[in-house]
Amino acid sequence: MEQIIREKIKQVKKGDQAAYSEIVDFYQHRIFQHCYRMLGNIHEAEDIAQEAFIRAYVNMDSFDESKKFSTWLYRIATNLTIDRIRKRKPDYFLDAEIKGSEGLNMYSQLSSSEPLPSEEVESIELQRYIHKEISELPPKYRSIMILRYLEEFSLQEISGILDIPLGTVKTRIHRGREALRKRLRHV
C-alpha cells in the first residue's frame, strides 16, 4: 500500500487531481478519527479533517517524498486541531456539559447503524467517559496520548509527527499517563 500511495503522490505532484481521491480514501478514517479524538466533536472533526486533506493537497510540492506521507498528514491534522482548540471561544467551555451530551448523541447515532454485541453496549458508557477524560487533557498531552495509545505510533514516529524532540515526547507521555491515571483510577 505504501508503494501505491507513493505512486499516487507522484501523480498528484504532476498535477493529476483525481489521483488524490485514492489517497483521501485510504487515510480518511484514520485522520477523521484522530481529529474526532482531539476535538471531541463530530462536526468539528469532519471540518478539520477535510481541511487537513486540502492543506496537504495544496502543499504537496513541499512534501519530502523520502519521508512517510502518513506522518506528514498527521502533523497537518494535529496542528489544525490544536489551532481550532485555541481559537474556540471561552464560552465554548462553559457549554462543555451540553457539548458532551451532543457528542453522546452523535455517537449513539453512529453506533446504532451497526449492531453491537451486548458486552460492547455495556462498555459504551465507559468508553464515553474515557473519551471525555482524554479530551480534557491539555492539547499537547492529548495529541501524544492519542497518537501513542489509540493510533499506536512509536515514540520516534510521534516525535516526527509533532516535530518535537524524542525526549520531550517521553516527558509529555509520562505526564499524560500520570494525569489520566489520576482521572481514571476510580473507574
Add this chain to the structure above:
Amino acid sequence: MIAHKEEIELMHKYLDGDLREEEEEELRKHLEFCEECQNHFHELKRTITLIQSSESVRAPSDFTNHVMSRLPKEKNGMKYKRWFKRHPIVTAAAIFFIFMLSGMFTQWNQDGELVVSKQENLIVQGDTVIVPEGVVVDDNLVVKNGNLIVKGTIDGDVTIINGKLIEEEAVSGESLMASVGEINGEINSVDRMFEWLWYQAKTLFEKVFSLE
C-alpha cells in the same frame, strides 16, 4: 508517592520499553515490598488498557467527495492527459489516424502538376493526356491533375485523379477532341479529397489482401 519518584520514573521507562535489565531488576525488587508502588504501577497499566478501549469512529461515507469538491481547480491539460491514459487503444488509433490523414494530405497536396503513369505513345497537351488513335495501352493508366481523352484502346483500368475523362466533343484550341476510343477495364474518377482517401484506403486494402 513523591517519595518513590525514582521508581515511578522507572515504571514509565518500562512502559516506553526503555528499561535496561538492571533497572528492571531494581524495579521488580522494589515492587515486591512496596504496595503503594504496586498499586501505582497497576493503575498506570490499567489506564493504558482503558485508553485503548476508547470508541472508534469512521469518516462519513461522502467524506472523500467533499474533500475532492473543495480542492482548488486543477490545470486544464491534465483532464485530457488522464483521459488518454485511461483509453490507450483509442488514443493509439487516434494518433495513427492523424498520421495517416496527414500523410495522405501531403500526398494530395504534393504537386499540382500533371502526373501520368509511364506508358509510351501518350500525347500530353497542357493538362490533358491523349491516348492517340490506333495506340493500344496494355496496362493500367493513372492520370493525376489532368484530363484524359481516349481515342485509342486501353486494355486495363483507368484512374483519373483530380481531373476527368473527356467523353464528349470539346473545343480545345484548333482541333476537336473527344474520347471515342475503347477502355477495356474499370474507370475510376477521383476528384475530391474524400474520394481520394477512399481510393487510397481501397488500394491499401487491395494491396494487403491481394493474393498475387
